[in-house]
Amino acid sequence: MIEFYGRGLLLDIEGTTASVAFVYDVMFPFVRRELDSYLKSAWGTPTLDPVLRYIAQDAGADSFEQWTREDAGEEAKLERVSAEMTRLMDNDVKATGLKQLQGLIWKSGFDSGELVAAVFDDVPAALTRWNAGGKDVRIYSSGSVAAQKMFFGHTNHGDLLSSFKGHYDTTTGPKKVAESYRAIAADYGCDASEILFLSDIVGELDAAREAGMRTGLCYRPGNAPVENANGHTGIESFDQISIG
Structure with a gap:
């Protein structure tokens, strides 16, 4: 479990909110x-x-x-x-x-209608729960912001786009560079420690942690094996995140 009392959640897409296989x-x-x-x-x-x-x-x-x-x-x-x-x-x-x-x-x-984004079944309820709890939920993906919005606007659980207050892509910076996460925290308008970043890639989580963010490593079906979690707390479902 991850207990999180901060302000914002920052999510990756591939291997975190949706399967690697779909992408x-x-x-x-x-x-x-x-x-x-x-x-x-x-x-x-x-x-x-x-x-x-x-x-x-x-x-x-x-x-x-x-x-x-x-x-x-x-x-x-x-x-x-x-x-x-x-x-x-x-x-x-x-x-x-x-x-x-x-x-x-x-x-x-x-x-x-040929493409319908396949998000994991626990994602919609988690987004609803986090938003109801006053959390600022945003996406950071290598896919363009436009692609992110289309993705979450056309999912197997309907239109989820309104669940997010912001989107970031590689125009903000590379995902394995700490400065990118500092820039995102500045855009949130809060200290990086108030943001929880969830991803399936240890290198991305390392960069976010270096910037001061809290991190969670996603073990989703179909993800590549992780040889060294490097101290990042692992979860298999968003249901394992407790907010306050």
């Missing part, structure tokens, strides 16, 4: 299937332009034009973006540009 077996394959058709339909639109800037910045360029200046024509640029996104996905790189693009592609799936 890897459903959401990621959907992006691979729809990547080229989405790029073709959105190419040259204001929606895609900022994402292309992120992709170029992730690759070390100052602008998309600089990154693609050796490519002849729009088709070649599109193909380069597609190849780069595929490379990043193949290597499980959590780049901001990729995450932003994935969010745009997932939107079409959620809007059509």
